[in-house]
Amino acid sequence: DVKVTQSSRYLVKRTGEKVFLECVQDMDHENMFWYRQDPGLGLRLIYFSYDVKMKEKGDIPEGYSVSREKKERFSLILESASTNQTSMYLCASKDRGPYNEQFFGPGTRLTVL
Amino acid sequence: GQQLNQSPQSMFIQEGEDVSMNCTSSSIFNTWLWYKQEPGEGPVLLIALYKAGELTSNGRLTAQFGITRKDSFLNISASIPSDVGIYFCAGQPSGAGSYQLTFGKGTKLSVIP
Secondary structure, eight states, X not given: OOOEEESOSEEEEOTTOOEEEEEEESSOOSEEEEEEEETTTEEEEEEEEEETTEEEEOSOOTXXXXXXXXXXXXXXXXXXXXXXXXXXXXXEEEOSSXXXXXXXXXXXXXXXX | OOOOEEEOSEEEEETTOOEEEEEEOSSOEEEEEEEEEOTTSOOEEXXXXXXXXXXXXXXXXXXXXXXXXXXXXXXXXXXXXXGOEEEXXXXXXXXXXXXXXXXXXXXXXXEEO
16 A cells, blocks of 8 residues: 655644655655645645656645655745645655556644744 | 536435535546545545546445546445545546646535434
8 A cells, every 4th residue: 555654743833934844655656746725725736746856836836845855755845934824734646657546645734823 | 727516515414325426527537536535634545537437436435437527426325424524526637747636625424323
């Protein structure tokens, strides 16, 4: 089974802090994704990566950056956290090829005070 | 961008009843995926569909890829309390890259014992 893990289940940070969210997958997947999930808005793609050191902006990249130094690890960085970044953050991974199945981690619920 | 209309938004059913939910779009999709998300957890993939007309089962769950490629439905037979959660559809729009998924906003299922 694919396993996607996220470093924290719950985080509380203060406005202006730099925040790191870590995601690790153990299935040698090429593609990794960061989404945020908000009530009424569903899942929205922040960034994705299709290879080590490669990244593409998703639908809502503003205020975020990412890093992928190793294939299994994809980090989401909030350079200066703001209250409107309070959300559930979900990491996902997908194998190379035409199949679209993305496998999700358990999520990190981030609260910015 | 592409939008998926998922209905109903919520359902309250008696244990033992069958459940049906669907997703529709004005555009053609190449792939339909169905996920379940329990409170405080990440979405878990239930069923993947890749061909128009395809009907696939996973235990008590059955999903179909609509012939027009613009819709999909998920049925749950003989519901049990552990079926509680939010069910999401997701699809890859025709012409989009294999990494791109559009998500529905979910159907929240409550099962009354």
